[in-house]
Amino acid sequence: MNEDKLLRYVSMAFMMLVCGYIFYSLYQFVYVQQIPLFSITSPLVFAFLVGIVLFICLVINGIREYRIIKEMNKETATTDRMNFRELTKVMGALMILVLYVILMGQFSFRPVTILYLFVSMVLLNQLNEALPKKAIKAALAAIITVPVVYYIFNGIFLVMLP
Amino acid sequence: MSPFLVLLVVVGVIIGLIMGALPGLTVTMTAVLVVSLTFGWPMSEALAFIIGAFCGGVMGGSISAIALNIPGTAAAVATVFDGHPMKLRGEADTALGTALFVSLIGGIFGLIMLYFVGPALGKMALKFGAQEYFLITLWGLTLVAVLSQGHFIKGMISACLGLFIGMIGMDPITGMMRFTMDTRFLSGGVNFVVAMIGLFGMKEVFVLLNSSKSLQIGDTKYKLKDLLPKPKVIKKVFPCLLWSGPIGYLIGLLPGTGGDIGSLVSYGVTKQLTKNPSRPFGQGAYEGVAAPEIANDAAIGGALTTMLTLGIPGDSVSAVILGAFYLHGLLPGPTFMLTNRVYFDLILKFMFIGVLASYVIGLLGSNGMLKLLRLPKWYLIPMISILCVIGSYALRTNINDVFFMIFFGIVGYAFERAKYPVSPIVLAIILGPMLETNFRQALIIAGAPLTLLTSFVTRPISLVILVMLIGSFIIQSRVLPTTTNNVAPSKD
Numbered sequence: 001m002n003e004d005k006l007l008r009y010v011s012m013a014f015m016m017l018v019c020g021y022i023f024y025s026l027y028q029f030v031y032v033q034q035i036p037l038f039s040i041t042s043p044l045v046f047a048f049l050v051g052i053v054l055f056i057c058l059v060i061n062g063i064r065e066y067r068i069i070k071e072m073n074k075e076t077a078t079t080d081r082m083n084f085r086e087l088t089k090v091m092g093a094l095m096i097l098v099l100y101v102i103l104m105g106q107f108s109f110r111p112v113t114i115l116y117l118f119v120s121m122v123l124l125n126q127l128n129e130a131l132p133k134k135a136i137k138a139a140l141a142a143i144i145t146v147p148v149v150y151y152i153f154n155g156i157f158l159v160m161l162p
Numbered sequence: 163m164s165p166f167l168v169l170l171v172v173v174g175v176i177i178g179l180i181m182g183a184l185p186g187l188t189v190t191m192t193a194v195l196v197v198s199l200t201f202g203w204p205m206s207e208a209l210a211f212i213i214g215a216f217c218g219g220v221m222g223g224s225i226s227a228i229a230l231n232i233p234g235t236a237a238a239v240a241t242v243f244d245g246h247p248m249k250l251r252g253e254a255d256t257a258l259g260t261a262l263f264v265s266l267i268g269g270i271f272g273l274i275m276l277y278f279v280g281p282a283l284g285k286m287a288l289k290f291g292a293q294e295y296f297l298i299t300l301w302g303l304t305l306v307a308v309l310s311q312g313h314f315i316k317g318m319i320s321a322c323l324g325l326f327i328g329m330i331g332m333d334p335i336t337g338m339m340r341f342t343m344d345t346r347f348l349s350g351g352v353n354f355v356v357a358m359i360g361l362f363g364m365k366e367v368f369v370l371l372n373s374s375k376s377l378q379i380g381d382t383k384y385k386l387k388d389l390l391p392k393p394k395v396i397k398k399v400f401p402c403l404l405w406s407g408p409i410g411y412l413i414g415l416l417p418g419t420g421g422d423i424g425s426l427v428s429y430g431v432t433k434q435l436t437k438n439p440s441r442p443f444g445q446g447a448y449e450g451v452a453a454p455e456i457a458n459d460a461a462i463g464g465a466l467t468t469m470l471t472l473g474i475p476g477d478s479v480s481a482v483i484l485g486a487f488y489l490h491g492l493l494p495g496p497t498f499m500l501t502n503r504v505y506f507d508l509i510l511k512f513m514f515i516g517v518l519a520s521y522v523i524g525l526l527g528s529n530g531m532l533k534l535l536r537l538p539k540w541y542l543i544p545m546i547s548i549l550c551v552i553g554s555y556a557l558r559t560n561i562n563d564v565f566f567m568i569f570f571g572i573v574g575y576a577f578e579r580a581k582y583p584v585s586p587i588v589l590a591i592i593l594g595p596m597l598e599t600n601f602r603q604a605l606i607i608a609g610a611p612l613t614l615l616t617s618f619v620t621r622p623i624s625l626v627i628l629v630m631l632i633g634s635f636i637i638q639s640r641v642l643p644t645t646t647n648n649v650a651p652s653k654d
Binding site: 004007008010011012014015018021022025029035040041043045046047050053054057058060061064086089090093094097098100101104105113116117120121124125126127138141145149153157158159160161162 | 202313315325329367371539540543552556561575576579582597598601608610
């Protein structure tokens with residue numbers, strides 16, 4: 001079983017942050033802005049109920065996750081190495097994607113997208129081919145695809161691209 | 163009905179069939195991208211395109227289910243059980259031909275039921291008050307949380323996250339700003355279409371990064387005459403059509419559940435009820451392909467019925483369509499039939515053209531779609547990410563929406579890997595404001611919390627909904643998982 005311990009921790013931590021933020025905001029509203037919480041017209045009562053339900057679910061889930069992670073710790077180190085390789089790929093893809101969006105906002109859609117597609121396709125091509133061959137394939141695919149995509153979305157769907 | 167609208171339905175069907183056939187590109191993602199692209203269009207044209215994509219996408223899932231043993235969409239999960247074994251026996255044409263034909267029947271059945279049940283349900287819903295709407299919306303959310311993959315507590319956590327995201331921005335009743343972190347960025351709230359593109363689309367990009375290099379299709383090639391329905395096969399599967407259609411429609415009708423659950427339940431029931439199948443289930447039984455396929459298309463009608471008459475999505479795709487209505491300033495619900503009957507009639511027509519076009523194009527284009535399945539991952543993954551970027555940018559031509567979309571993509575990926583279901587997040591984002599507004603209105607009308615709780619049992623319609631909520635919760639948390647978990651066929 002290829003479970004991802006790190007992402008379980010991250011997801012739990014993220015949801016605990018969300019829960020904490022809900023209660024912190026409620027505290028700010030009630031004690032700083034003096035907005036009543038337990039009033040039938042209060043804009044906070046639903047948020048309070050969601051926070052309570054979330055808190056209860058996180059406690060129950062935390063106990064379950066603790067037991068599951070204890071089981072996972074008995075697995076070999078190979079699984080952890082495999083998980084970190086996968087996460088590295090995802091983080092790498094995320095960084096390239098964010099950079100692409102930043103550059104697209106600064107420059108224009110077509111050249112930046114051609115560059116993004118070229119880099120992504122070269123990196124994702126896992127076939128046993130020489131790098132120049134991969135680069136040529138990726139360049140051709142990017143140069144042909146982007147104008148077609150631009151025409152379809154900008155010309156037909158009338159989407160205003162940067 | 164103008165020829166241009168028919169053309170839009172057909173184009174939508176083609177896109178839906180392609181996206182439905184490609185594993186990893188769900189019908190919901192297709193619908194989300196299509197909705198974001200048609201934002202600036204007139205409502206009738208946008209509906210034509212979206213309904214076409216919906217019909218095509220549901221039918222397209224069976225193509226890769228049969229050819230690759232991988233369902234193209236969640237609604238085609240059960241088709242794999244017998245569809246792929248049929249292909250391995252050299253009967254790929256019969257499998258796909260049967261799947262396409264019964265999908266057509268299922269779609270038309272769902273359409274007929276929508277035509278008759280929709281207005282009747284709409285009239286009944288006119289008597290609904292805030293309590294009834296609150297209970298129905300709560301029903302939808304809890305069902306999705308219970309039925310999603312993984313433990314139901316994780317489903318509830320996902321739903322709470324969606325409710326929280328739905329609360330960001332302006333309070334619907336008092337106008338107070340909530341959970342914006344004092345930023346202008348969040349003062350307008352989180353656009354649910356952007357969240358959907360991230361959670362369904364970009365999430366798949368991150369997931370696909372770690373899957374295998376390419377899809378192994380082999381040398382499958384379809385012949386048109388072999389794809390046409392065979393009388394001996396239709397005669398064999400006819401009995402299961404009688405219960406699979408109603409099962410699919412009823413499950414589609416329940417808030418939050420759709421073709422994926424409908425197809426699994428239908429397969430399970432057919433396995434129980436068919437005493438002399440064409441072959442043992444799991445080894446290429448014709449009934450094993452027909453039952454889930456008719457159910458997943460009948461569920462389209464059910465989901466649209468709930469969406470149009472109650473304003474509550476029947477499944478994640480109808481949640482997207484509901485979003486499309488909101489974007490165009492329309493509010494589906496009980497009065498929708500009275501004030502916007504024209505859109506109801508249009509949906510019926512589009513659905514009819516959509517299922518018919520899906521069948522014809524599915525027959526004629528099946529080999530072309532197989533070619534698409536041979537596209538390498540190194541090309542497909544960046545293309546999907548570009549579509550997600552364009553789709554999220556297209557809504558408000560705001561680059562911040564793209565960053566939000568990427569954020570939700572990472573959240574969706576982390577959640578999926580940590581076994582938290584993603585569907586409850588999306589449904590909660592859409593249903594959350596409705597749930598909150600009706601809850602608070604009901605509380606204000608009741609005057610006190612205890613009075614509110616007693617009103618759920620003293621109001622007849624509320625009591626009926628409450629009983630159905632508890633009953634379906636029990637059935638779906640105990641009976642349905644047992645049925646769906648036991649449907650995976652045993653292999654020799």
